[in-house]
Amino acid sequence: MSEFALPLMTDRLTLRGFGAEDVDNLFALYGNPDVVRYLYDDVVERDAIATRLAGYTDTVPVDGQWLSLAMEHDGTFVGQASLCFRSAEHRQAEIGYILHPTANGHGYATEASARMMQLAFEELGVxxxxxxxxxxxxxxxxxLQRLGMRKEAHLIQNEWVxxxxxxEIIYAITxxxxxxAQVSTEQLSS
Ligand SMILES: CC(C)(COP(=O)(O)OP(=O)(O)OC[C@H]1O[C@@H](n2cnc3c(N)ncnc32)[C@H](O)[C@@H]1OP(=O)(O)O)[C@@H](O)C(=O)NCCC(=O)NCCS
Structure with a gap:
């Protein structure tokens, strides 16, 4: 797998690595019951955020590891964009995204995830x-639909959470x- 340079840029967002200064930013996500409602995570106490941060990577992830980046818009933290390497051998990855509660409804999750998919396909060989x-x-x-992914499965009661x-619903794109899809988009805009 290749390396990549941070930050990643989009039209409106900067995607940068997390640092120790992000405890309050992450607590605004993982400390909020509405935000974690459909995540595996329970609400996290502020004291536990540093441990979570220590597990994050902002370099090429190994199998099972999440590359986690902070999304910023005009210098303000708006959420977290993630990419997990499921298998380097099979070149499979998973995307994830969590917005700060004040940042919903602007297309930030879609825009950040589109950049993470570009990273996966163009720079990491996924x-x-x-x-x-x-x-x-x-x-x-x-x-996931706006990202152009296909619905592959609806698994019935497959997880106890x-x-x-x-x-669980699974979407995917090869x-x-x-x-x-990139070519079609370019043709539409030309
Ligand atoms: C899931 C989650 C990221 C979706 O947030 P979101 O704001 O709907 O997603 P986006 O940032 O992509 O914004 C898209 C919305 O903004 C609107 N929008 C406004 N301006 C836009 C723009 N310039 N570009 C694109 N969309 C725009 C879209 O119409 C869309 O609204 P709609 O779905 O009602 O039609 C958010 O609800 C969240 O963080 N939930 C908690 C954590 C979570 O569940 N994460 C996912 C785990 S699988």
Missing amino acids: HRVVGRIEARNAASERV KGEWND EPEWRR
Whole structure:
């Protein structure tokens, strides 16, 4: 796998590595019950945020590790964009995104994730990117659809999370599909 340079830029966002100064930013996400509702995570105490930060990487991840970047808009923290290497051998990755509660409804999650997919396909040699969501997370499903991903599966009660059975929906896009979609977008805008 190749290396890449940070920050990653999009039209409106800067995607940078997290640092010790981000404790309050991350607590605004993981300390909020509405934000973690459809995540595996329970609400996290502020004291536990530093441990979470220590587990983040902003270099090429190894299998099972999440590359986690802070999203900034005009210097303000608006969320977290992530990419997990599921398997370097099979060149599979997963995207994730969490917005600060004040940053919903602007397209930031979609814009950051599109850049993370570009990183995966163009710089890290990934062949297929998946998005996995709790089936009731409609806003997250719309993000995956806007990214041009295909719905591959709706798994019925496959996970026991926070005291109940959850359904999981899986979306995916392969590198050739992603490249075709880039070409179509370029043709539309020319
Ligand atoms: C899931 C989550 C990231 C979706 O947030 P979001 O604001 O809907 O997603 P985006 O930032 O991509 O914004 C898209 C929305 O902004 C609107 N929008 C406004 N301006 C826009 C612009 N310039 N470009 C694109 N969309 C824009 C879109 O219409 C869309 O709204 P809609 O879905 O009601 O049609 C957010 O709800 C969240 O952080 N949830 C908690 C954590 C979580 O569940 N993460 C996902 C785990 S799988």
